[in-house]
Structures are given as C-alpha cells and as structure tokens.
Amino acid sequence: MVSKPHGGRLVDRVARGRRRELLLDEAKELPRLEVGFDRAVDLEDIAHGVYSPLEGFMVQEDYLHVLYDMRLSTDHPWTIPIVLDADPEELGDVREGDDLALTHRGRVLAVMRVEEIYGWDKREYARMVYKTTDPKHPGVAKIYGMKELLVGGPIDLVDELPNPLERYTLWPAETRVLFRERGWRRIVGFQTRNVPHLGHEYVQKAALTFVDGLFINPLVGWKKPGDYRDEVILAAYEALVKHYYPRNVVVLAALRMNMRYAGPREAIHHAIVRKNFGCTHFIVGRDHAGVGDYYGPYEAWEIFQEFPDLGITPLFIREAFYCRKCGGMVNEKVCPHGDEHRVRISGTKLREMLRRGEKPPKTMMRPEVAEAVMSFDNPFVEA
C-alpha cells in the first residue's frame, strides 16, 4: 500500500481559483518580504505537501523541538528546521497575527499569516543540525549567512516559481495517484543529484528485486559550477530507464528542493520527503547527504535506529563496483575478491572523462547513458 503521508495528512497549501484571486487581491495591500531563491523553493515544497505535515515555516516551539529532539512538537520525527529568516528593518511594523506577502524577484509568491517572530542562535543551529560550527561546511556557511530573525506561520502559495523542468515535475499528490494506478504496493525511493553510473544502477536494482516499483527522484534547481546540468541528469536517466529497466517499474520525476548537506539528519529528512511521495522504502547511501569528512560513513544508517515511528523503511545498500573475477556488479557483502580484481567507480573520474569527451568504460557507465550526456554541447554548469 502506498505510504501514508507524514503526520497523517497530505498538506495542500496551493491556492486555486477564487481563493487565489482573493489572496492576490489582499496581497496588494499587505507589507511585503522579499525572499531569495532557497526560501522560494521551500515555499513551493511546503505548499505542495513535500514537507507534510508542515503548513508553513516553523514557529519557535517546533524549531526548538526539531533542533533538540529531532521531532516536531506533535512528536512526529523531523530533523531539519524549515525556517524563514528576515532582518528587523525588513519586517518594519509587521506584528504577530498580521498577514505578509512573500515575494521573489518582486512577484508575490505566497501570503503568510505571521504567527511568531523570534530570534535564533545560528551557532547552536549549526552545532545541533550539522554537528559542527565550522564555517567551511557549506550548510553551516549558508546558515551563518542568514538573517537575524525567524518568522513562523502557515503560508498559501498564490503563484508558482518558473520551472524549466515542469514536464519532469511530479508532486506528492500526483505520485500517490500514479503509484496506485500502476498497482504498486511497495515503492522504493532513490535520491540523487548525479548522472547514473553502474554502481547506482546496481543499488537500485538490488532494491527493486524486492519491491514493485522504483521512484527515481533527482534533486534539481540549485547546482554549483562543475555539476551536471539538471536536463543532463534527466536525459541520462531516461536513457538508462529506456534501455536497462523493464517497462512500468520505474517512475522518474524531478524535485526542486534545497540540499543542506546535513548528513545523517538529512538522510532522515530525505526519507520523510519520499514517504510523502508515497514511497514505502528508501535507499540510504553510504555517507548519504554528507560533505567532506564531517560525518562517519555509516552515521546516516545508524540514525534510523532512533525512529521506530518513521513510517518508511530504510534500505541500507552498500556501494557497488565491478569485479572481474565475479564477472559482474557486486558489493563488499557479496564479493570475496581483492582490490586487484575490482573496478571502483569514481563519480569525479567519470565527470573528468565526459568533460574531455571520452566515453567511459562499460564497467563504469552504460554507453547509452554516456551518449545521452555527451549529446549536450555543455553538460556542466558553467562557472
């Protein structure tokens, strides 16, 4: 059975029809707060139920619960604070109880009911969520760059951000209907930010052996220079799915969501999000959502022990490599041979080869996938 949304109800804060018109009208008179791209993306994800049961940005009680207990004030597991920051000057005389129009690039995206305005301790946030206060950590750096106050309260989305990948975007309500239409009862979610190599395929197929469907859900929208462009990742996956998966066992859809590099805490977050999409299982990688060496390789697996009530089953699948002696893709758990027989797949190496226009060996990447990547003039995000 398709998974129950987190907290029991799929949130829908997208204003439609007459209600949307009324809100847009109201917004003309409201004080405005301009938000950056990251917060606009959060807004979109909240409104479409990706973050169910959240209906807006967190108030202090939830924020502190999440920080210290890894739970919402309702006791539901939640590991990453979803907060809106603002400077006192920007807020002017906005008070708790007021409505606020949230704009991005001057356009009204949402109307927010301000429930609470409160201060926060960024170092404490970093210490609890990232387990480090090192400003060199990319997630910590972002937090340190945020504004001095937090504004909590429910939102209503009145306009969507422009979405170049609209054709590939599915929201939780849609995947839940889709999975049911396909008759899938057990669905495994796969999180990615990369072009697939043979290691990814092996991990997905190992999981797929035991369930009805695979939901490949790349995060898109916020790349740094040198990363694959979003269209490239989707084209690469389309090639892989077309040539190497049976019909009707895979759903490929993009998700625009902020990446926070919070390692173990973010692994839980990613699992909760996929639960909202209807997944019953979720593949957790080694050093999932980690960065540098801030987190132990298996910390993202261990943290799941603390959540007997997560409502989605994590699958811990080891990294795969090609073994010449085994004659196929294997992992540490099933292959006894030494390093001299193994072809380790390095994402960085593959990227360099593709950048030079070289086709990677078949033991690392499917030729159809490599071709799909190389069919782009420039597959990478420019500096």
Next chain:
Amino acid sequence: MDERKGKYTTVSIPVTLYNRIKKLIEGTGFTSVSQYVTYVLREIVAAHEEARYEEPFTQEDKERILERLRRLGYL
C-alpha cells in the same frame, strides 16, 4: 536527544516490571527505562496510525491528476 525539559508526563509501572526492563536494556544503547518506553510506544502508535489512513482526494482532484499524468506520458 531529549535535552529539553518540561513537557513530560509520568506513567507508573510496577517496580518488578521496571527492574526487568532495566536489566533488559543494559548495554543496548537505551539509557533509561523512560527512553525505552518512549521507543516502544512510538512504534505501536505509528503502526496503528499507518493502518488507518485513507487518501483524502476528491474525485475532481483525482481526475485532474490523472489527466496530467496521462499528458506527461506517465500513464
């Protein structure tokens, strides 16, 4: 975990049961009987909530979604 104080309530259990559980969780990573009780209660309550869920879509919502899924080639 559970560093914050305040919003707790108590449940009383027989001393013999308490002691047996205390012994059971020795060396398992659970640091108190309260922590263990919290763990098993969460497990039970969550499994129960899971079983009771029904999708709240209206027929109209569902039609709209199905149409988009067909248009994009997912169905």
Next chain:
Amino acid sequence: MSGDKVAVHISKELYEKAKKYIEEQGGFESVEELVEFVLGEVLSEEGGEQVFSEEEEEKVKERLRSLGYI
C-alpha cells in the same frame, strides 16, 4: 493492580497519542495498562529465547569452537 510502582517519563504529545490509540483500538483502560502490557510482551518475547542455561550455552559454544565455526 497492587504493589509498588515507579514512574517513567514520556512526552505529553506521546501520552496523548497513546490515549487516542486506546480510544480507537479498545482493549485498554489507561495508558498505564497499555505500557504494562507492551512491556510484558517484550519481556515474554525476550524470555522465549532463553531456552539454554548458561552451562548449556557454554557446551554449545564449545562444540562450535571445536568445529571451527566460531
């Protein structure tokens, strides 16, 4: 129910959820009773595994050792 009791602490939210569970599920009069039942179940499951005395277990281990399994 009689005898001495000890208090364990759970969050108010969880207590409320447990109460709701009881209302919907029936079979229990109070959260106390539910907790007692569940812990009892845990113990009986655990207890089920202890078919060996320590002495017997040592014998089995010895054989496994002699056969090279451990």
